[in-house]
Amino acid sequence: MAHNVIVGQSGGPTAVINASLAGVFSKARELGADRIYGMINGIEGLLNGKYCDLEEKITSKEDLSVLCQTPSSFLGSCRFKLPEPEAGNEIYDKLFNILAELEIEVFVYIGGNDSMDTIKKLSKYAGLIGSTIKFMGAPKTIDNDLAVTDHTPGFGSAAKYIATVIKEIIRDSYVYNLKSVTVVEIMGRNAGWLTGASVLAKGTDCPGPDLIYLPEVPFDMDNFVAKVKKLTEEKGNVVVAVSEGVTLADGRNICEIDGEIEGLDAFGHKILSGAASFLAKYLAKNLGVKTRAIELNTPQRAASHIASLTDVQEAFMTGAFAVQGGFSGKTGEMAIICRNEGEYKSYADSFDINKIANEVKQVPIEWICEDGTYVTDEFVSYVLPLIQGEPQLIYKNGLPAHLSL
């Protein structure tokens, strides 16, 4: 029986999702895997027979380094929701036949909440049919909203990008001697980790954002306008960091005040957009000040050019741990990151996927200031270690090099 591994990537990409892939690949090789397959476009692609032999794609040490600095899923991604596992189900049958043909011993899926739902279902189905394939998850999400793990790979780099550009934007906003309000919109539909990370811009060389609004606390428009008014009068320039997911007390997203939402995605999540743009226009109309909206947008999950070295290393570590766990007989678990007490140091472990899949870890309410407009020092202590260090990037023609499939 061959010791074969298959690895896939799923959900929205991050700046370091390929460092996790590199971790799976390196560790699988070290542990003597015979073949290391990559699913192309996740299980959706695999169901259509799309996979590759990773040893043909990663052929040198430099390839592996470039892979680690390549943003977005190297293997492509999917958003595919498996049905509930039932013996005899057609999709599961097809999938397990493919895995049997490839003589897979360990199946690793790198992804966020929805992808961990996939691991949960696959391991459950394996139990139902008595398959010995090990199904392991490796965490990935810029949103940092996975349960159990101290934090998720992808979050630190996104936080570093956000804090870096907000620091630059704040400096830019102070350049004219004029009253102005800049509203910066940050990703994170249900959890304010990324928006909170904007606080890291604050230091002896930067005042930081003036107000920070997370989705964990209901947003009060009147209070917001009053606060901004007071700040513009006191200090002229005001910079507000706002989560794309902030909602009113009645549960509506703020951009729903003005119109319709754009639709639902494959998992039934609302597609939101325009919180900053909406707020900037609202302030301009109600306060008569110059405003601008900046949506940080896709670079939050793709800016590997300013990745956190800590994050890259931890992404690699969790990928390696997931495949190692599978080889040692674990299944239905996700690799997690644990944090030491005292000076920051992290290590990997793994945990029951049933306690992780479909859970959302929000920012603890006690880490949000009482009036809901800033985060506490505890929040800063938690996030600050995760953005430390810079990888030595390989440049090609003046730009960070990427590895292509």
Added chain:
Amino acid sequence: MAHNVIVGQSGGPTAVINASLAGVFSKARELGADRIYGMINGIEGLLNGKYCDLEEKITSKEDLSVLCQTPSSFLGSCRFKLPEPEAGNEIYDKLFNILAELEIEVFVYIGGNDSMDTIKKLSKYAGLIGSTIKFMGAPKTIDNDLAVTDHTPGFGSAAKYIATVIKEIIRDSYVYNLKSVTVVEIMGRNAGWLTGASVLAKGTDCPGPDLIYLPEVPFDMDNFVAKVKKLTEEKGNVVVAVSEGVTLADGRNICEIDGEIEGLDAFGHKILSGAASFLAKYLAKNLGVKTRAIELNTPQRAASHIASLTDVQEAFMTGAFAVQGGFSGKTGEMAIICRNEGEYKSYADSFDINKIANEVKQVPIEWICEDGTYVTDEFVSYVLPLIQGEPQLIYKNGLPAHLSL
């Protein structure tokens, strides 16, 4: 008589405008300047008596290094249009009195088109009243639209940021196996240099943008929709780079198709916004494909975290050359960058401000492909050297450090 220098920064900032300031400061010191003053918020601030002694603000070699990596104008900026110079004019009188009090020998203004208009007028006024103060300009603009100089400091770093994030965005856009169109909006109201620089993303590891629209060529909506339709059918994912300033054949900006412009700035330029958002919605409606709009926004002029080393060094060089020119008796000139034939190498010179102020250098029409949807290899050869090299950044708490006034 003291050998005093005063330096100011004006107009929109860049990632390297403070490297030019560092160049002025270092060279002035080297040349034995007695005092080096900084205008706070340009001549507008100076008219209100706002200036500082730069030797109190830049007190170490590390300060100077951090200054070079600090985005946005260290001294603050203004958008202030001087009246036509006439002997006896109140504003000029006031300004020249302040300069006389400070015993200024050389006045350096770091800025773009509108700032060079200021240098032109001040040197003319000095001639009218027989003042011996030397007025020199140092170029600065991400737009690269200043005449005579081969290129402008600030452009290379903006180009490097744009190419880097577009490369990341393109990779992100290919992650799902779906048809989609991403429209990326890039700064440059009248000149397409920055939008054209998106071509640099193209290489063996990236297909680059599929279509590039500059403001130099009239935009044809029907042709655009047809091209995108064909591309989505052929290849699925399409990425379009579009200048914020693209205009229809009748002279309207594309975002004016749908509504009103937001107003005029102090110099009478239209405030534009929303080209990408408009086009993305238009395509979604007309082609029924998934679209997204990404406005690269402020980081284009502020992302010193991914500055071009070439650009930083040239910014420093032009600042130094401007103050040196003033000390050697030049006035009414702007420092320029000249390019050697053959292998890229640049050097500084200076040139009559009257030939520069208020001129706009657009992308030569022969560097734009015939159908107006891409740039040529000549364009690439011109831009590529300007994004080379990365400065060794000084980090503090995980983020690039900045120097504050």
